[in-house]
Structures are given as C-alpha cells and as structure tokens.
Amino acid sequence: MSPTTKLVKQKIQDATDTLTRSERQLASILLQDYPMGGLQSITKLAVAAGVSTPTVIRMARKLGFDGFPDLQDALREEVAAQIKKPLSKRDAWVVDESAEHPLMRFAGVVWTNMRHTLERIDLGLFDAVAKLLAETERPLYVVGGRITRSNADYLFNHMQIIRPNVTMLGNSANVWPQYLLDMGPSSVLVIFDIRRYEAHLEKLAQTAAERGATVVLFTDQWGSPIARCAHYTFNGLVEAPSSWDSTIALMLIVEALIAEVQTTRWEESKERIEELEAMFSSTRIFRNQG
Template sequence: MGSKPLVRDLLKEKQAELTASERRLSAVLLEDSMVTGLQSITRLAEVAEVSTPTVIRLARKLGFDGYPDLQDAIRVELAERMKRPLAKLEAARDDARDHIVSRFVEAVSENINRTLDRLDLARFDTVAELLSDPARRLHLLGGRITRSNAHYFFNHLQIIRPHVLLMDSSPSVWPQSLLDMDDRSVLIVFDIRRYERELEKLARLAVGQGAEIVLFTDAWGSPIEKYAAHTFRAMVEVPSSWDSTLAINFVVEALVADIQSRSSGQSADRIAALENMLGASRIFRGN
C-alpha cells in the first residue's frame, strides 16, 4: 500500500464535499468496515438506497477512475487489515539481505516517524487533559496482543492519579465493569489487526452507558473507531510474523509524561505516599 491514503480516510476527509446521497453511501461503506464495497455496483447502490451513478460519482470524488478502481483499493486495504501472521513471515523471509536486527530497527524507526507525522497534536492535548482529570474514572483493556500495552499504561496512570482500573481479560466479567461506567468514565482500548469482536461489543455497550472511548489502533483502524471519541493510529508493520506495538507505546509514554506534568502536585503526593507504604510494609520487601 505504501503511503497511499486509505479509502476510509478519504471518505472521512471528503465529507464536506459530498452530496446527501453520497454521504449516505459513504456511511454504509464505513459502517461495515468497507466490506460492502466488495459487492457489485448494483448491489451496493441498493444497500445504500442510492443510484449507480452516485456510486460512480463518489469513486471519482475520492480520486479513483471509477468504481472498479475504488474496489481494487478496498480489496488491498482489507487484505492488509486481515493479513495473517504466516503470510507476514513469508514476506519477511523474502527480504533477507540484511540482518534481522537492522531491518527491524529500520522498520520501527519508520513506524514511529510515520506515526508522528499523522499524530494530531490538538487531539493529543485533549486526551491528555481528559485523562488527567481526577473526576474521571479510567478503565483500560487490550486485546490478545495489546494486553501488555494496556498493562503498561495502567501501571503508570495508577501511580499518577486515582480511579484507574485495569479490566479483566475475560469477557465473562466485563458486565461488572460496565455497571460502574457512566458519563464520568473513560474506556481506554487497544485493538490492532486482527481486530477482536468482543472488544467492539464492549465499546458499544460502554458508549451506551455514557462512557467516552479513547482508542489506540493500527494504520487501518479498528471497527471500534465508530464508537471512539478519540483515536490514535500507529504504524505496526515490521519484518516479523507479528505486528509491532512500539509506535503505540511511544504515544502512550508521551501521554504519561504530559498527564504527569498536568497532575504534578497530585502525582507527587501519590508517589510520596506509595514510597511510605513500601517502606512501612516489609511484606513488599520480601523480609
């Protein structure tokens, strides 16, 4: 895919230029994570309740020659989103000219630079302010691969401020957490390809409870985006059978630094209290 814009991003960027029928068609494509765009032009027009010329006009407004050209771009985008670990491993083996460490460093550096290029600093500031508000209750959760990112963020936030909860990895106990969510709650979710349907369901229910969602995802965007108030996309591809979350953690660590700065008095008191507890409780010292 290189650096070509994603179809889903083009649809969002062009909203102000679209007619009412084109916006309806755009909404259908975005709602189903672009999968609807793989159908015939006639079927897509029926589903969106628009004319076939509307489909063609939308494709051209997005910069494509026509609907077949748009479909090709959607196929590539979906293939990248659903790429399996074994396929990625074979692709990595094809490029064995340099040592894996050199290639990995190059890929990670590129991921961080491209993530920074796309980072909305105003959104970053808004989220830092949101997460530093002690009146907000923060709930964190990651998927199978990103669970460690959620743990890492939780460990830091818990020291900086109160009311931070790490949700259990088992969906069977999520209803208990949902019970405590309201309009003062923030659900921080990590979800990269292959996206987890359980997390999407949780996000939908959390929004229903009034919670605000902060999403960390990959370049293609988790389906949770449609529920998220704030989304951070990071580049994840490396010469490995697994995606890398180092660029995601870069954003997380920058947020930790900003949140601590905004909560300096509160966090200093909490750290001092924690040190006192560690000093007074020999059980934590193992003697």
C-alpha cells in the same frame, strides 16, 4: 500491501474539504460500514447513499482511482491484509538479505510506522483525550486483548501512579460484567484492539458505551470494529517484518499521553509519587543501593 500505502478511508478523510455535498453523503456511507460498504455493487452503494452512480465514479476518481472497480480492488487488498494469519503475514515481506543487519531492517520499518502515524494523527484528538484522562472525577478503566494486554498494562501502571480511581480489567471476559456494573456517564474505558480483532472486546465496548461511558480506542491502521462505538480512536501503523504486528507506534502515543497527563496534574502527581516512594521505603520493597 505496503505499510506506507494510504488506506481508502484515509484518502477519503484527506479529501473531505474538496468533496461536494453528494460526495460527502457517499463518504459517510462508506465510512459507516468500512470497508464492507464499498464492496457492494455500485448501484446498491449509490442507493444507500442517496446519490447517483456517476457521483460514485466521480468520487472514486477524485480519490486517485481510475474508477469504482479500482477503488474496490484497494478495499479488497485491505481486507486481505486484515485477515492474514501470522505466518502468512511474515511471508509477505520481501527482505533483501544482503541489506543491513536484521535489527536495522526492523527498526527502519518501525520508524516508518511511527512517522506515518504521527503524520495522520489529529492533535485535537490527542489534547482532548489527555484532558479526559487527567479528570480524576472520571473513573478510568483499561483493557487490552491477547497481544495488546501488555500495552494496556503499561498505561494502567503509569496512570495509577499519576492519578487515583484507575482500574485494570481482569484477564477473563467472564468477570467483565462486574466492572460494567460500576460504569456510567462519568466513566472512561480505554481499549486496545488490533487485528485479529476480538469479539468480546467489541461487546465490552458496546455495553460500556450503552451505559454512557466514554470509550477511547487504540487500534491499527485498518481500525477495529470497536471504532463504531468509540468516542475517540487512535490509529497506529502496526505492520512489521514478523509474524506479529508491532505496537510501538501506538505506544508512542500512549507514552506521550502519560507525559501530558502528568504535566497537567504535576502537583498532585508529585505528592502521589512521593507518598508511594515513602511506602516502598517503609516496607523495604525496594532496597536502596549503596
């Protein structure tokens, strides 16, 4: 599956304005339990959505598929792409060894990821989350998975300088209930979770949401199961010619959010930065270079 191929759910979202009322009902069912909802029989799907089987076929064709079986084939490809193990994922990339330098090949894929991520991003979503992160009366908690912890750590380090009341959750899931104790309706939990999605992160998000916290998710193009309970979700393309996914497209969004929050809170942030620099100077943590 090419990283530039649109997912079925993206096709559904793109076609929303052209769907009939019945087709919107069907789209809602498909997206609620994506992608598994679309892999059941056409009869069961129609019953679940309260529509006729011709409606299912008609919508599949409206999305650009030859019919419902063709749509299901696309969903199966997405599922297969999600569960690839790192080594088999790397083997799936066909690379012309005589092309350009490996650095340029990799960069080309990453640039494509960023471009397509930006093409699909909801700017209203970005603005809403930037505003949310700038509200210092809202305690902010940040956490990442095995691979994405570095992304979470980057966001935490910058937000901690820009604003107060920011917490990075500990490495061990065993201590997370201690953080959950302090989460409530005013809290914001930012979670990073890309494929091979982590069950303990999903449980954390569900519990935080049940306690009234606002959950912001950074995930890949397929979408972590956490999206079901997240209030805001950013999807970034992550596939790369490597055994590991690339999170650069997600980091583009993260860095843009950091910049926007700092701009929004510039006077307060400026004071915090100056005070922090004074502390560094007084304790000589960083020496001035002559």
